[in-house]
Amino acid sequence: MPVTKVLTAGIGECDLRDIAVYRQRGGYVQLHRALTTMKSTDVLDAAEKSGLRGRGGAGFPTGKKWSFLPGQIPTRYLVCNCDEAEPGTFKDHMLLEETPHLVLEGILLGAYGIGSHHAFIYIRGEFKRGYEIFMKAVADARAAGFIGKNVLGTGYDLELTVHRGAGAYICGEETGLLNSLEGKRGEPRLKPPFPAIAGLYGMPTVVNNVETLAYLVPILANGPEWFSAVGTERSKGYKIISISGHVQKPGNYEVPLGTPVRELIEIAGGLFPGRTLAAIQPGGGSSACIFPENLDDPYDYESLAKAGSMLGSGAFLVLDDRTDFVQAAYNMVRFFAHESCGQCTPCREGGHWLETVLHRFVQGRGLHSDLEMLHRVSGTITGLNLCALGDSIEPFLKSVLKRFPEQFEARIQTVAV
Amino acid sequence: MSTRAEHFEALAARLKPACEALIAQYEEPRSALLPIMHLFQENEGFVSPEAMRCAASMLGVSPAVVESTVSFYTLFFRRPVGKYVLQVCRGLSCTVSGAEEIMKYFREKLGIGHLQTSDDGLFSYEEVECLAACDKPTCMQVNLEFFYSLTPAMIDEMIAAMRAGTFAVAPMAQTEQPGKTWSVKQDGEVSMGRKSLGATDVSHPNNAGGLGDASGLIMLDRFVNNEIAMRGRSNERLVQDASSVADVLGDHEHAGH
Numbered sequence: 001m002p003v004t005k006v007l008t009a010g011i012g013e014c015d016l017r018d019i020a021v022y023r024q025r026g027g028y029v030q031l032h033r034a035l036t037t038m039k040s041t042d043v044l045d046a047a048e049k050s051g052l053r054g055r056g057g058a059g060f061p062t063g064k065k066w067s068f069l070p071g072q073i074p075t076r077y078l079v080c081n082c083d084e085a086e087p088g089t090f091k092d093h094m095l096l097e098e099t100p101h102l103v104l105e106g107i108l109l110g111a112y113g114i115g116s117h118h119a120f121i122y123i124r125g126e127f128k129r130g131y132e133i134f135m136k137a138v139a140d141a142r143a144a145g146f147i148g149k150n151v152l153g154t155g156y157d158l159e160l161t162v163h164r165g166a167g168a169y170i171c172g173e174e175t176g177l178l179n180s181l182e183g184k185r186g187e188p189r190l191k192p193p194f195p196a197i198a199g200l201y202g203m204p205t206v207v208n209n210v211e212t213l214a215y216l217v218p219i220l221a222n223g224p225e226w227f228s229a230v231g232t233e234r235s236k237g238y239k240i241i242s243i244s245g246h247v248q249k250p251g252n253y254e255v256p257l258g259t260p261v262r263e264l265i266e267i268a269g270g271l272f273p274g275r276t277l278a279a280i281q282p283g284g285g286s287s288a289c290i291f292p293e294n295l296d297d298p299y300d301y302e303s304l305a306k307a308g309s310m311l312g313s314g315a316f317l318v319l320d321d322r323t324d325f326v327q328a329a330y331n332m333v334r335f336f337a338h339e340s341c342g343q344c345t346p347c348r349e350g351g352h353w354l355e356t357v358l359h360r361f362v363q364g365r366g367l368h369s370d371l372e373m374l375h376r377v378s379g380t381i382t383g384l385n386l387c388a389l390g391d392s393i394e395p396f397l398k399s400v401l402k403r404f405p406e407q408f409e410a411r412i413q414t415v416a417v
Numbered sequence: 418m419s420t421r422a423e424h425f426e427a428l429a430a431r432l433k434p435a436c437e438a439l440i441a442q443y444e445e446p447r448s449a450l451l452p453i454m455h456l457f458q459e460n461e462g463f464v465s466p467e468a469m470r471c472a473a474s475m476l477g478v479s480p481a482v483v484e485s486t487v488s489f490y491t492l493f494f495r496r497p498v499g500k501y502v503l504q505v506c507r508g509l510s511c512t513v514s515g516a517e518e519i520m521k522y523f524r525e526k527l528g529i530g531h532l533q534t535s536d537d538g539l540f541s542y543e544e545v546e547c548l549a550a551c552d553k554p555t556c557m558q559v560n561l562e563f564f565y566s567l568t569p570a571m572i573d574e575m576i577a578a579m580r581a582g583t584f585a586v587a588p589m590a591q592t593e594q595p596g597k598t599w600s601v602k603q604d605g606e607v608s609m610g611r612k613s614l615g616a617t618d619v620s621h622p623n624n625a626g627g628l629g630d631a632s633g634l635i636m637l638d639r640f641v642n643n644e645i646a647m648r649g650r651s652n653e654r655l656v657q658d659a660s661s662v663a664d665v666l667g668d669h670e671h672a673g674h
Contacts, residue, residue: 087508087547125492128561161442166451167492183450185489201444244510244551251552331509
């Protein structure tokens with residue numbers, strides 16, 4: 001079995017929330033080493049060499065993202081994105097609550113790596129318990145001299161602000177997050193300029209996912225080659241996959257990228273007896289489904305893109321043959337309609353009307369013209385919005401509509417009213 | 418007469434140092450808007466118009482800016498809600514694992530539906546988007562504390578403990594009684610209109626007229642208009658008789674002075 005515990009090591013075995021336990025297991029050694037023996041560009045080099053890609057959804061190479069920061073502006077911010085709300089994803093929630101010091105060390109390393117003296121973490125509003133746990137970790141780390149003025153006597157100042165959201169999926173989008181962090185409505189900004197040029201308070205800013213930053217710790221500990229030796233050609237290293245749905249042992253499983261889809265299902269205890277696989281949503285609510293013919297595909301960024309879907313945040317939702325795909329499509333579209341910030345008409349109106357139409361199908365009151373419309377609507381929402389939320393409304397719907405048209409046709413109203 | 422104003426003034430004075438500490442964490446004061454609103458909501462049970470005005474003056478922005486921002490976020494309640502806010506996950510992972518039955522059980526057990534508050538002011542119920550605990554379906558939050566793998570037996574126990582005042586999670590502060598429960602379309606609910614528990618809605622009689630409506634006149638106008646507009650709709654739980662109208666108007670007069 002390819003489950004390899006890197007970030008998840010020790011979870012469930014010892015109390016990693018206790019800073020003493022975390023330090024006993026080698027915690028904060030990398031921060032100390034980086035601050036005392038490495039230049040900040042060495043951390044950036046390590047990130048770049050490791051091949052680490054963003055674990056929040058977009059999969060952008062982390063080192064490259066950092067390298068976009070303009071060199072001549074000394075003020076820059078690192079923001080850790082812990083606004084985990086992509087349907088089916090529950091890895092950051094676990095990391096925050098179970099191993100907060102690892103998350104914290106990753107943030108501090110990332111901040112040092114980009115030469116930032118003020119880092120932020122944006123925690124989803126619903127994670128109140130996680131916020132409290134993390135605040136305790138921050139207090140303990142501050143007492144130990146890892147945060148604040150003159151960290152560990154190295155002369156490097158590094159402040160950290162913990163910011164709690166208040167319920168809005170769109171704040172996981174990096175510019176929406178920055179607006180929210182500035183005390184504004186979490187509406188995404190027009191890009192360019194990208195945050196690396198003008199982010200928080202108009203200053204160069206890097207926004208990285210929790211899991212991405214946490215991987216900096218083992219990458220520095222074991223060397224970038226250790227990380228890049230694992231995975232596939234362009235998808236390096238490990239990834240926590242949040243497996244849920246119709247499997248016997250749902251949970252977070254950390255595996256090398258490129259693990260075959262079939263093995264992921266087996267890791268999670270397999271399907272329920274007597275059931276067969278219908279579809280998998282392999283990358284969170286924004287991703288299109290893959291199907292049984294993709295079972296032997298490697299789970300990595302490129303293979304999933306080739307299969308017409310994406311790896312996204314690594315949420316892996318297994319759907320077996322009892323799934324009502326009309327209901328599922330309605331559920332998914334309703335989510336995006338609910339979470340649309342409303343700035344862009346195609347997303348705001350498109351999501352709402354798709355939801356309305358799909359609700360008719362759920363009630364068995366679909367119309368033939370609705371079905372045609374569902375096919376036709378493609379392209380009138382996607383690609384026409386400021387951010388990716390609007391583009392995320394259709395993929396799941398389109399993939400299941402194509403695969404299970406009979407389920408939709410069966411919900412067309414046959415009796416004239 | 419002035420108890421509400423006096424209470425708020427005392428609260429604002431008490432929270433001021435904490436608010437100032439929050440503001441000091443950021444390069445720009447406005448960044449502290451969300452944390453300050455969280456703080457007031459923890460103390461008042463909802464984000465009151467007074468709290469929004471107070472935050473506006475502390476942050477150096479207009480009350481409209483604060484209200485506009487607060488209204489963006491579903492976890493800020495702009496009107497009083499129940500002491501226990503029950504938020505059940507309706508995400509796809511939970512739904513394919515039986516969340517529908519759990520939600521149905523909740524609605525029947527509580528006698529209220531999505532986005533409604535029980536008349537005794539104890540419970541508010543909301544079906545929310547994915548809570549990021551998909552490995553333990555069906556999950557929910559009670560006053561933002563997680564509960565996992567729900568069963569009807571757990572729900573029975575939970576509700577009984579809340580009624581008895583012995584539940585593990587502390588009730589939310591409730592400085593004002595929630596308004597009467599008005600109908601929210603249950604089955605045909607689509608996302609236009611009110612999207613979250615604490616939101617106000619122009620077509621809703623419980624709506625306040627916003628911060629510009631200190632005297633309550635806009636609300637009264639809206640209330641009367643809605644009352645007329647909605648009277649004919651028999652499938653809605655509306656105010657049926659004059660005494661209920663008088664109740665609501667009485668509540669309003671009380672709140673307005």
